[in-house]
Amino acid sequence: MGYILSDKVRNLEPYEPVQGTYKIRLDANESYLSLTPAIREKIGKLVSQLDFNRYPDPVAADLCKQYAAVYGISPDNLTVGDGSDELISILNNCMLQKNDPVLTVSDDFSMYAFYGALSEHPVFVQPKEEDFRLDVDRSLAMIREHGIKMMIFSNPCNPTGRGLTRDEVRKLVKGTDALIVLDEAYMDFWDQSLLSEIDRYDNLVILKTCSKALGLAGLRVGFAVAGKTLTRALRAVKSPYNVGLMPQTVAAAVLSEPDYLRECAGKLVCSREQLGEGLCRLSEQFPAIFQKVYPSVTNFVLIRTPYASEIQDALKERQIAIRKFPGYLRISAGSPEENQTVLDCLSDILAALPEKEG
Ligand SMILES: Cc1ncc(COP(=O)(O)O)c(C=O)c1O
Incomplete structure:
Protein backbone atom coordinates (compact mmCIF):
# COMPACT_ATOMS: atom_id res chain seq x y z
CA MET A 1 0.00 0.00 0.00
CA GLY A 2 1.40 3.41 -0.98
CA TYR A 3 1.38 6.75 0.77
CA ILE A 4 -2.09 8.29 1.05
CA LEU A 5 -2.50 12.05 1.14
CA SER A 6 -4.28 13.36 4.23
CA ASP A 7 -7.93 14.36 3.87
CA LYS A 8 -7.23 18.05 4.31
CA VAL A 9 -4.94 18.32 1.28
CA ARG A 10 -6.29 15.60 -1.02
CA ASN A 11 -8.68 17.85 -2.92
CA LEU A 12 -6.76 21.12 -2.76
CA GLU A 13 -5.88 22.75 -6.06
CA PRO A 14 -2.60 24.68 -6.43
CA TYR A 15 -3.17 28.44 -6.56
CA GLU A 16 -3.63 29.46 -10.17
CA PRO A 17 -3.33 33.13 -10.90
CA VAL A 18 -4.64 34.44 -14.23
CA GLN A 19 -2.25 32.82 -16.71
CA GLY A 20 -1.15 33.60 -20.24
CA THR A 21 0.44 36.55 -21.93
CA TYR A 22 -1.48 39.79 -21.77
CA LYS A 23 -0.73 43.23 -23.10
CA ILE A 24 -2.40 44.74 -20.05
CA ARG A 25 -2.48 43.11 -16.59
CA LEU A 26 -5.11 44.57 -14.31
CA ASP A 27 -6.01 41.44 -12.36
CA ALA A 28 -3.72 41.34 -9.30
CA ASN A 29 -3.82 44.86 -7.83
CA GLU A 30 -0.12 45.35 -8.50
CA SER A 31 1.38 48.77 -9.06
CA TYR A 32 1.69 49.72 -12.72
CA LEU A 33 4.83 51.69 -11.91
CA SER A 34 8.16 50.05 -12.50
CA LEU A 35 11.32 51.24 -10.70
CA THR A 36 13.19 54.22 -12.18
CA PRO A 37 16.55 53.70 -13.96
CA ALA A 38 18.35 55.55 -11.14
CA ILE A 39 16.92 53.26 -8.44
CA ARG A 40 17.68 50.20 -10.58
CA GLU A 41 21.27 51.31 -10.93
CA LYS A 42 21.59 51.79 -7.19
CA ILE A 43 20.10 48.31 -6.63
CA GLY A 44 22.48 46.79 -9.18
CA LYS A 45 25.48 48.11 -7.30
CA LEU A 46 24.19 46.96 -3.92
CA VAL A 47 23.32 43.48 -5.16
CA SER A 48 26.71 43.03 -6.80
CA GLN A 49 28.36 43.50 -3.40
CA LEU A 50 26.27 40.97 -1.46
CA ASP A 51 27.81 37.93 0.21
CA GLU A 257 13.49 56.77 -1.37
CA PRO A 258 10.42 58.04 0.53
CA ASP A 259 9.73 60.92 -1.89
CA TYR A 260 9.62 58.50 -4.80
CA LEU A 261 7.26 56.20 -2.87
CA ARG A 262 4.90 59.06 -1.97
CA GLU A 263 4.85 60.14 -5.60
CA CYS A 264 4.02 56.56 -6.70
CA ALA A 265 1.14 56.26 -4.22
CA GLY A 266 -0.23 59.60 -5.46
CA LYS A 267 -0.09 58.44 -9.07
CA LEU A 268 -1.88 55.21 -8.20
CA VAL A 269 -4.68 57.07 -6.44
CA CYS A 270 -5.08 59.38 -9.48
CA SER A 271 -5.17 56.33 -11.71
CA ARG A 272 -7.91 54.74 -9.59
CA GLU A 273 -9.91 57.97 -9.80
CA GLN A 274 -9.57 58.03 -13.59
CA LEU A 275 -10.60 54.38 -13.85
CA GLY A 276 -13.49 54.78 -11.38
CA GLU A 277 -14.86 57.85 -13.17
CA GLY A 278 -14.69 56.09 -16.54
CA LEU A 279 -16.45 53.03 -15.15
CA CYS A 280 -19.17 55.19 -13.58
CA ARG A 281 -19.77 56.81 -16.96
CA LEU A 282 -20.16 53.35 -18.51
CA SER A 283 -22.54 52.42 -15.71
CA GLU A 284 -24.71 55.46 -16.50
CA GLN A 285 -24.70 54.49 -20.17
CA PHE A 286 -25.31 50.76 -19.57
CA PRO A 287 -27.12 50.51 -16.20
CA ALA A 288 -28.40 46.98 -16.85
CA ILE A 289 -24.86 45.75 -17.45
CA PHE A 290 -22.70 47.71 -15.02
CA GLN A 291 -25.32 47.69 -12.27
CA LYS A 292 -23.06 49.25 -9.70
CA VAL A 293 -19.55 50.67 -9.60
CA TYR A 294 -18.42 50.69 -5.97
CA PRO A 295 -16.52 53.66 -4.54
CA SER A 296 -12.96 52.61 -3.72
CA VAL A 297 -10.21 53.74 -1.35
CA THR A 298 -7.72 51.29 -2.86
CA ASN A 299 -5.97 50.86 -6.24
CA PHE A 300 -8.80 48.85 -7.82
CA VAL A 301 -12.51 49.17 -8.55
CA LEU A 302 -15.28 46.59 -8.09
CA ILE A 303 -18.26 46.40 -10.43
CA ARG A 304 -21.50 44.44 -10.00
CA THR A 305 -22.58 42.89 -13.27
CA PRO A 306 -24.57 39.84 -14.39
CA TYR A 307 -22.15 39.64 -17.34
CA ALA A 308 -18.93 39.06 -15.41
CA SER A 309 -17.82 36.00 -17.43
CA GLU A 310 -18.73 37.45 -20.81
CA ILE A 311 -16.91 40.70 -20.13
CA GLN A 312 -13.80 39.02 -18.69
CA ASP A 313 -13.64 36.70 -21.73
CA ALA A 314 -14.10 39.56 -24.20
CA LEU A 315 -11.28 41.51 -22.53
CA LYS A 316 -9.11 38.40 -22.56
CA GLU A 317 -9.54 38.20 -26.34
CA ARG A 318 -8.14 41.74 -26.44
CA GLN A 319 -5.22 40.61 -24.26
CA ILE A 320 -6.41 42.39 -21.15
CA ALA A 321 -6.56 40.52 -17.83
CA ILE A 322 -8.98 41.51 -15.06
CA ARG A 323 -10.35 39.55 -12.08
CA LYS A 324 -13.77 37.93 -11.96
CA PHE A 325 -15.88 36.85 -8.98
CA PRO A 326 -19.40 35.43 -9.27
CA GLY A 327 -21.49 38.45 -10.33
CA TYR A 328 -18.61 40.92 -10.01
CA LEU A 329 -15.53 42.19 -11.80
CA ARG A 330 -12.51 43.77 -10.18
CA ILE A 331 -10.21 45.97 -12.23
CA SER A 332 -6.86 47.20 -10.91
CA ALA A 333 -5.83 50.74 -11.72
CA GLY A 334 -3.25 50.81 -14.51
CA SER A 335 -1.31 53.54 -16.23
CA PRO A 336 -3.46 56.35 -17.70
CA GLU A 337 -3.00 54.76 -21.17
CA GLU A 338 -3.93 51.28 -19.90
CA ASN A 339 -7.01 52.63 -18.15
CA GLN A 340 -8.11 54.42 -21.32
CA THR A 341 -7.60 51.27 -23.41
CA VAL A 342 -9.68 49.19 -20.98
CA LEU A 343 -12.44 51.81 -20.89
CA ASP A 344 -12.53 52.01 -24.70
CA CYS A 345 -12.65 48.21 -24.99
CA LEU A 346 -15.37 48.01 -22.34
CA SER A 347 -17.42 50.60 -24.16
CA ASP A 348 -17.36 48.40 -27.31
CA ILE A 349 -17.97 45.18 -25.37
CA LEU A 350 -20.90 46.55 -23.35
CA ALA A 351 -22.54 48.01 -26.45
CA ALA A 352 -22.38 44.60 -28.14
CA LEU A 353 -23.78 42.55 -25.26
CA PRO A 354 -27.24 41.09 -25.81
CA GLU A 355 -29.96 41.78 -23.20
CA LYS A 356 -29.85 39.11 -20.49
CA GLU A 357 -33.14 37.46 -19.57
CA GLY A 358 -34.51 37.90 -16.07
C1 LIG B 1 -5.68 41.99 1.31
C2 LIG B 1 -4.43 41.33 0.86
N1 LIG B 1 -3.56 40.88 1.77
C3 LIG B 1 -2.42 40.28 1.39
C4 LIG B 1 -2.11 40.09 0.07
C5 LIG B 1 -0.85 39.37 -0.28
O1 LIG B 1 0.23 40.21 -0.22
P1 LIG B 1 1.71 39.68 -0.44
O2 LIG B 1 2.05 39.92 -1.86
O3 LIG B 1 2.52 40.51 0.51
O4 LIG B 1 1.75 38.23 -0.06
C6 LIG B 1 -2.98 40.54 -0.92
C7 LIG B 1 -2.66 40.33 -2.35
O5 LIG B 1 -3.42 40.54 -3.23
C8 LIG B 1 -4.18 41.17 -0.51
O6 LIG B 1 -5.06 41.61 -1.42
Whole structure:
Protein backbone atom coordinates (compact mmCIF):
# COMPACT_ATOMS: atom_id res chain seq x y z
CA MET A 1 0.00 0.00 0.00
CA GLY A 2 1.40 3.41 -0.98
CA TYR A 3 1.38 6.75 0.77
CA ILE A 4 -2.09 8.29 1.05
CA LEU A 5 -2.50 12.05 1.14
CA SER A 6 -4.28 13.36 4.23
CA ASP A 7 -7.93 14.36 3.87
CA LYS A 8 -7.23 18.05 4.31
CA VAL A 9 -4.94 18.32 1.28
CA ARG A 10 -6.29 15.60 -1.02
CA ASN A 11 -8.68 17.85 -2.92
CA LEU A 12 -6.76 21.12 -2.76
CA GLU A 13 -5.88 22.75 -6.06
CA PRO A 14 -2.60 24.68 -6.43
CA TYR A 15 -3.17 28.44 -6.56
CA GLU A 16 -3.63 29.46 -10.17
CA PRO A 17 -3.33 33.13 -10.90
CA VAL A 18 -4.64 34.44 -14.23
CA GLN A 19 -2.25 32.82 -16.71
CA GLY A 20 -1.15 33.60 -20.24
CA THR A 21 0.44 36.55 -21.93
CA TYR A 22 -1.48 39.79 -21.77
CA LYS A 23 -0.73 43.23 -23.10
CA ILE A 24 -2.40 44.74 -20.05
CA ARG A 25 -2.48 43.11 -16.59
CA LEU A 26 -5.11 44.57 -14.31
CA ASP A 27 -6.01 41.44 -12.36
CA ALA A 28 -3.72 41.34 -9.30
CA ASN A 29 -3.82 44.86 -7.83
CA GLU A 30 -0.12 45.35 -8.50
CA SER A 31 1.38 48.77 -9.06
CA TYR A 32 1.69 49.72 -12.72
CA LEU A 33 4.83 51.69 -11.91
CA SER A 34 8.16 50.05 -12.50
CA LEU A 35 11.32 51.24 -10.70
CA THR A 36 13.19 54.22 -12.18
CA PRO A 37 16.55 53.70 -13.96
CA ALA A 38 18.35 55.55 -11.14
CA ILE A 39 16.92 53.26 -8.44
CA ARG A 40 17.68 50.20 -10.58
CA GLU A 41 21.27 51.31 -10.93
CA LYS A 42 21.59 51.79 -7.19
CA ILE A 43 20.10 48.31 -6.63
CA GLY A 44 22.48 46.79 -9.18
CA LYS A 45 25.48 48.11 -7.30
CA LEU A 46 24.19 46.96 -3.92
CA VAL A 47 23.32 43.48 -5.16
CA SER A 48 26.71 43.03 -6.80
CA GLN A 49 28.36 43.50 -3.40
CA LEU A 50 26.27 40.97 -1.46
CA ASP A 51 27.81 37.93 0.21
CA PHE A 52 25.64 35.27 -1.37
CA ASN A 53 27.54 32.52 0.47
CA ARG A 54 26.11 33.80 3.79
CA TYR A 55 22.63 33.38 5.26
CA PRO A 56 20.55 36.55 5.40
CA ASP A 57 19.81 38.46 8.59
CA PRO A 58 16.91 36.53 10.22
CA VAL A 59 15.26 39.70 11.56
CA ALA A 60 16.13 41.80 8.49
CA ALA A 61 17.28 44.62 10.76
CA ASP A 62 18.29 46.99 7.98
CA LEU A 63 15.07 46.51 6.05
CA CYS A 64 12.96 46.88 9.20
CA LYS A 65 14.79 50.11 10.05
CA GLN A 66 14.03 51.57 6.61
CA TYR A 67 10.41 50.42 6.69
CA ALA A 68 9.88 51.77 10.21
CA ALA A 69 11.35 55.15 9.19
CA VAL A 70 8.95 55.47 6.24
CA TYR A 71 5.91 54.64 8.38
CA GLY A 72 6.95 56.47 11.55
CA ILE A 73 6.97 53.37 13.75
CA SER A 74 9.64 51.47 15.68
CA PRO A 75 11.57 48.61 14.03
CA ASP A 76 10.97 46.70 17.28
CA ASN A 77 7.34 46.29 16.22
CA LEU A 78 8.17 44.51 12.95
CA THR A 79 8.40 40.88 11.87
CA VAL A 80 9.36 40.33 8.27
CA GLY A 81 7.64 37.77 6.02
CA ASP A 82 8.00 36.21 2.57
CA GLY A 83 5.11 38.41 1.46
CA SER A 84 2.23 38.98 3.88
CA ASP A 85 0.83 35.69 2.59
CA GLU A 86 3.47 33.85 4.62
CA LEU A 87 2.54 35.86 7.70
CA ILE A 88 -1.14 34.93 7.31
CA SER A 89 -0.05 31.30 7.23
CA ILE A 90 2.20 31.73 10.28
CA LEU A 91 -0.55 33.46 12.26
CA ASN A 92 -2.92 30.57 11.60
CA ASN A 93 -0.36 27.84 12.15
CA CYS A 94 1.57 29.13 15.09
CA MET A 95 -0.37 31.69 17.11
CA LEU A 96 -3.40 29.53 17.87
CA GLN A 97 -3.99 26.28 19.73
CA LYS A 98 -5.37 23.24 18.01
CA ASN A 99 -9.06 23.69 17.09
CA ASP A 100 -9.21 27.36 18.11
CA PRO A 101 -12.00 28.99 16.08
CA VAL A 102 -11.12 31.70 13.58
CA LEU A 103 -13.41 34.42 12.20
CA THR A 104 -13.17 35.70 8.65
CA VAL A 105 -15.62 37.87 6.74
CA SER A 106 -17.18 37.54 3.31
CA ASP A 107 -16.36 38.99 0.87
CA ASP A 108 -12.71 39.38 1.70
CA PHE A 109 -9.25 38.12 0.68
CA SER A 110 -9.66 34.39 0.04
CA MET A 111 -6.34 33.31 1.59
CA TYR A 112 -7.60 33.95 5.14
CA ALA A 113 -10.15 31.15 5.07
CA PHE A 114 -7.76 28.96 3.07
CA TYR A 115 -4.94 29.11 5.64
CA GLY A 116 -7.43 28.86 8.52
CA ALA A 117 -8.86 25.62 7.12
CA LEU A 118 -5.43 24.25 6.24
CA SER A 119 -4.36 24.76 9.85
CA GLU A 120 -7.47 22.77 10.86
CA HIS A 121 -9.18 25.56 12.73
CA PRO A 122 -12.96 25.82 12.61
CA VAL A 123 -13.46 28.87 10.38
CA PHE A 124 -16.58 31.00 10.96
CA VAL A 125 -17.52 33.47 8.25
CA GLN A 126 -19.32 36.74 8.96
CA PRO A 127 -21.35 37.91 5.98
CA LYS A 128 -21.07 41.58 5.15
CA GLU A 129 -24.09 43.90 5.22
CA GLU A 130 -25.55 45.78 2.28
CA ASP A 131 -22.93 47.33 0.01
CA PHE A 132 -20.21 45.27 1.71
CA ARG A 133 -20.28 47.17 5.00
CA LEU A 134 -18.58 45.26 7.82
CA ASP A 135 -20.71 45.52 10.96
CA VAL A 136 -18.26 45.60 13.86
CA ASP A 137 -20.96 45.00 16.49
CA ARG A 138 -21.90 41.84 14.67
CA SER A 139 -18.21 40.78 14.60
CA LEU A 140 -18.00 41.25 18.37
CA ALA A 141 -21.20 39.25 18.86
CA MET A 142 -19.86 36.41 16.70
CA ILE A 143 -16.54 36.45 18.55
CA ARG A 144 -18.42 36.04 21.85
CA GLU A 145 -20.87 33.46 20.54
CA HIS A 146 -18.31 31.14 18.95
CA GLY A 147 -15.38 31.68 21.30
CA ILE A 148 -13.32 33.07 18.41
CA LYS A 149 -9.59 33.28 19.15
CA MET A 150 -8.52 35.17 16.01
CA MET A 151 -10.35 37.42 13.57
CA ILE A 152 -8.71 38.40 10.30
CA PHE A 153 -9.90 40.86 7.67
CA SER A 154 -8.54 43.41 5.22
CA ASN A 155 -9.01 47.13 5.67
CA PRO A 156 -9.48 48.59 3.12
CA CYS A 157 -11.03 45.43 1.79
CA ASN A 158 -9.94 43.38 -1.19
CA PRO A 159 -12.07 42.85 -3.29
CA THR A 160 -14.69 45.45 -2.34
CA GLY A 161 -12.48 48.54 -2.16
CA ARG A 162 -14.42 49.74 0.88
CA GLY A 163 -12.83 50.61 4.24
CA LEU A 164 -13.68 50.83 7.92
CA THR A 165 -12.78 54.04 9.71
CA ARG A 166 -10.14 54.06 12.41
CA ASP A 167 -12.87 54.50 15.04
CA GLU A 168 -14.71 51.40 13.90
CA VAL A 169 -11.54 49.29 13.98
CA ARG A 170 -10.64 50.68 17.42
CA LYS A 171 -14.06 49.62 18.68
CA LEU A 172 -13.44 46.09 17.44
CA VAL A 173 -9.93 45.78 18.88
CA LYS A 174 -10.94 47.25 22.25
CA GLY A 175 -14.12 45.18 22.41
CA THR A 176 -12.46 41.76 22.61
CA ASP A 177 -9.48 39.80 23.91
CA ALA A 178 -9.35 37.76 20.68
CA LEU A 179 -6.39 38.40 18.40
CA ILE A 180 -7.40 40.87 15.69
CA VAL A 181 -5.38 40.60 12.49
CA LEU A 182 -5.91 43.77 10.51
CA ASP A 183 -4.57 43.48 6.98
CA GLU A 184 -3.69 46.98 5.80
CA ALA A 185 -2.28 45.83 2.44
CA TYR A 186 -4.10 48.73 0.71
CA MET A 187 -3.94 51.37 3.46
CA ASP A 188 -1.20 53.26 1.58
CA PHE A 189 -4.06 54.50 -0.63
CA TRP A 190 -6.16 55.74 2.32
CA ASP A 191 -5.68 57.52 5.63
CA GLN A 192 -7.28 55.36 8.31
CA SER A 193 -4.30 53.27 9.43
CA LEU A 194 -3.94 52.10 13.00
CA LEU A 195 -0.16 51.67 12.68
CA SER A 196 0.70 54.60 14.94
CA GLU A 197 -1.39 53.07 17.76
CA ILE A 198 0.16 49.62 17.62
CA ASP A 199 1.69 49.78 21.10
CA ARG A 200 -1.68 50.53 22.69
CA TYR A 201 -3.16 47.08 22.01
CA ASP A 202 -1.85 43.67 23.01
CA ASN A 203 -4.33 41.83 20.75
CA LEU A 204 -3.61 43.56 17.43
CA VAL A 205 -1.42 42.50 14.51
CA ILE A 206 -1.36 44.74 11.43
CA LEU A 207 -0.24 43.15 8.18
CA LYS A 208 1.56 45.26 5.60
CA THR A 209 2.96 44.39 2.21
CA CYS A 210 5.50 45.80 -0.22
CA SER A 211 3.47 44.31 -3.11
CA LYS A 212 0.92 47.08 -3.68
CA ALA A 213 1.66 50.81 -3.34
CA LEU A 214 5.40 50.18 -2.97
CA GLY A 215 5.43 48.40 -6.33
CA LEU A 216 7.51 45.39 -5.24
CA ALA A 217 5.17 42.43 -5.76
CA GLY A 218 7.97 40.44 -7.38
CA LEU A 219 10.20 40.69 -4.31
CA ARG A 220 7.88 38.97 -1.81
CA VAL A 221 8.24 41.11 1.28
CA GLY A 222 5.59 41.73 3.92
CA PHE A 223 5.50 42.75 7.58
CA ALA A 224 3.55 41.93 10.70
CA VAL A 225 3.36 45.00 12.91
CA ALA A 226 2.54 44.28 16.55
CA GLY A 227 3.35 45.13 20.17
CA LYS A 228 6.46 43.77 21.82
CA THR A 229 4.99 40.52 23.20
CA LEU A 230 3.33 39.47 19.94
CA THR A 231 6.39 40.48 17.93
CA ARG A 232 8.66 38.37 20.11
CA ALA A 233 6.37 35.38 19.56
CA LEU A 234 6.11 35.96 15.79
CA ARG A 235 9.87 36.24 15.42
CA ALA A 236 10.24 33.04 17.44
CA VAL A 237 7.85 30.97 15.33
CA LYS A 238 8.80 32.07 11.82
CA SER A 239 11.49 30.13 9.99
CA PRO A 240 14.79 31.91 10.62
CA TYR A 241 15.77 32.80 7.05
CA ASN A 242 12.34 33.33 5.53
CA VAL A 243 13.31 36.43 3.54
CA GLY A 244 16.42 36.22 1.36
CA LEU A 245 19.35 38.55 1.02
CA MET A 246 18.18 40.02 -2.31
CA PRO A 247 14.61 40.89 -1.25
CA GLN A 248 15.94 42.42 1.97
CA THR A 249 18.52 44.51 0.13
CA VAL A 250 16.29 45.63 -2.73
CA ALA A 251 13.32 46.50 -0.50
CA ALA A 252 15.57 48.47 1.87
CA ALA A 253 17.04 50.39 -1.08
CA VAL A 254 13.59 51.29 -2.43
CA LEU A 255 12.35 52.26 1.03
CA SER A 256 15.24 54.69 1.33
CA GLU A 257 13.49 56.77 -1.37
CA PRO A 258 10.42 58.04 0.53
CA ASP A 259 9.73 60.92 -1.89
CA TYR A 260 9.62 58.50 -4.80
CA LEU A 261 7.26 56.20 -2.87
CA ARG A 262 4.90 59.06 -1.97
CA GLU A 263 4.85 60.14 -5.60
CA CYS A 264 4.02 56.56 -6.70
CA ALA A 265 1.14 56.26 -4.22
CA GLY A 266 -0.23 59.60 -5.46
CA LYS A 267 -0.09 58.44 -9.07
CA LEU A 268 -1.88 55.21 -8.20
CA VAL A 269 -4.68 57.07 -6.44
CA CYS A 270 -5.08 59.38 -9.48
CA SER A 271 -5.17 56.33 -11.71
CA ARG A 272 -7.91 54.74 -9.59
CA GLU A 273 -9.91 57.97 -9.80
CA GLN A 274 -9.57 58.03 -13.59
CA LEU A 275 -10.60 54.38 -13.85
CA GLY A 276 -13.49 54.78 -11.38
CA GLU A 277 -14.86 57.85 -13.17
CA GLY A 278 -14.69 56.09 -16.54
CA LEU A 279 -16.45 53.03 -15.15
CA CYS A 280 -19.17 55.19 -13.58
CA ARG A 281 -19.77 56.81 -16.96
CA LEU A 282 -20.16 53.35 -18.51
CA SER A 283 -22.54 52.42 -15.71
CA GLU A 284 -24.71 55.46 -16.50
CA GLN A 285 -24.70 54.49 -20.17
CA PHE A 286 -25.31 50.76 -19.57
CA PRO A 287 -27.12 50.51 -16.20
CA ALA A 288 -28.40 46.98 -16.85
CA ILE A 289 -24.86 45.75 -17.45
CA PHE A 290 -22.70 47.71 -15.02
CA GLN A 291 -25.32 47.69 -12.27
CA LYS A 292 -23.06 49.25 -9.70
CA VAL A 293 -19.55 50.67 -9.60
CA TYR A 294 -18.42 50.69 -5.97
CA PRO A 295 -16.52 53.66 -4.54
CA SER A 296 -12.96 52.61 -3.72
CA VAL A 297 -10.21 53.74 -1.35
CA THR A 298 -7.72 51.29 -2.86
CA ASN A 299 -5.97 50.86 -6.24
CA PHE A 300 -8.80 48.85 -7.82
CA VAL A 301 -12.51 49.17 -8.55
CA LEU A 302 -15.28 46.59 -8.09
CA ILE A 303 -18.26 46.40 -10.43
CA ARG A 304 -21.50 44.44 -10.00
CA THR A 305 -22.58 42.89 -13.27
CA PRO A 306 -24.57 39.84 -14.39
CA TYR A 307 -22.15 39.64 -17.34
CA ALA A 308 -18.93 39.06 -15.41
CA SER A 309 -17.82 36.00 -17.43
CA GLU A 310 -18.73 37.45 -20.81
CA ILE A 311 -16.91 40.70 -20.13
CA GLN A 312 -13.80 39.02 -18.69
CA ASP A 313 -13.64 36.70 -21.73
CA ALA A 314 -14.10 39.56 -24.20
CA LEU A 315 -11.28 41.51 -22.53
CA LYS A 316 -9.11 38.40 -22.56
CA GLU A 317 -9.54 38.20 -26.34
CA ARG A 318 -8.14 41.74 -26.44
CA GLN A 319 -5.22 40.61 -24.26
CA ILE A 320 -6.41 42.39 -21.15
CA ALA A 321 -6.56 40.52 -17.83
CA ILE A 322 -8.98 41.51 -15.06
CA ARG A 323 -10.35 39.55 -12.08
CA LYS A 324 -13.77 37.93 -11.96
CA PHE A 325 -15.88 36.85 -8.98
CA PRO A 326 -19.40 35.43 -9.27
CA GLY A 327 -21.49 38.45 -10.33
CA TYR A 328 -18.61 40.92 -10.01
CA LEU A 329 -15.53 42.19 -11.80
CA ARG A 330 -12.51 43.77 -10.18
CA ILE A 331 -10.21 45.97 -12.23
CA SER A 332 -6.86 47.20 -10.91
CA ALA A 333 -5.83 50.74 -11.72
CA GLY A 334 -3.25 50.81 -14.51
CA SER A 335 -1.31 53.54 -16.23
CA PRO A 336 -3.46 56.35 -17.70
CA GLU A 337 -3.00 54.76 -21.17
CA GLU A 338 -3.93 51.28 -19.90
CA ASN A 339 -7.01 52.63 -18.15
CA GLN A 340 -8.11 54.42 -21.32
CA THR A 341 -7.60 51.27 -23.41
CA VAL A 342 -9.68 49.19 -20.98
CA LEU A 343 -12.44 51.81 -20.89
CA ASP A 344 -12.53 52.01 -24.70
CA CYS A 345 -12.65 48.21 -24.99
CA LEU A 346 -15.37 48.01 -22.34
CA SER A 347 -17.42 50.60 -24.16
CA ASP A 348 -17.36 48.40 -27.31
CA ILE A 349 -17.97 45.18 -25.37
CA LEU A 350 -20.90 46.55 -23.35
CA ALA A 351 -22.54 48.01 -26.45
CA ALA A 352 -22.38 44.60 -28.14
CA LEU A 353 -23.78 42.55 -25.26
CA PRO A 354 -27.24 41.09 -25.81
CA GLU A 355 -29.96 41.78 -23.20
CA LYS A 356 -29.85 39.11 -20.49
CA GLU A 357 -33.14 37.46 -19.57
CA GLY A 358 -34.51 37.90 -16.07
C1 LIG B 1 -5.68 41.99 1.31
C2 LIG B 1 -4.43 41.33 0.86
N1 LIG B 1 -3.56 40.88 1.77
C3 LIG B 1 -2.42 40.28 1.39
C4 LIG B 1 -2.11 40.09 0.07
C5 LIG B 1 -0.85 39.37 -0.28
O1 LIG B 1 0.23 40.21 -0.22
P1 LIG B 1 1.71 39.68 -0.44
O2 LIG B 1 2.05 39.92 -1.86
O3 LIG B 1 2.52 40.51 0.51
O4 LIG B 1 1.75 38.23 -0.06
C6 LIG B 1 -2.98 40.54 -0.92
C7 LIG B 1 -2.66 40.33 -2.35
O5 LIG B 1 -3.42 40.54 -3.23
C8 LIG B 1 -4.18 41.17 -0.51
O6 LIG B 1 -5.06 41.61 -1.42
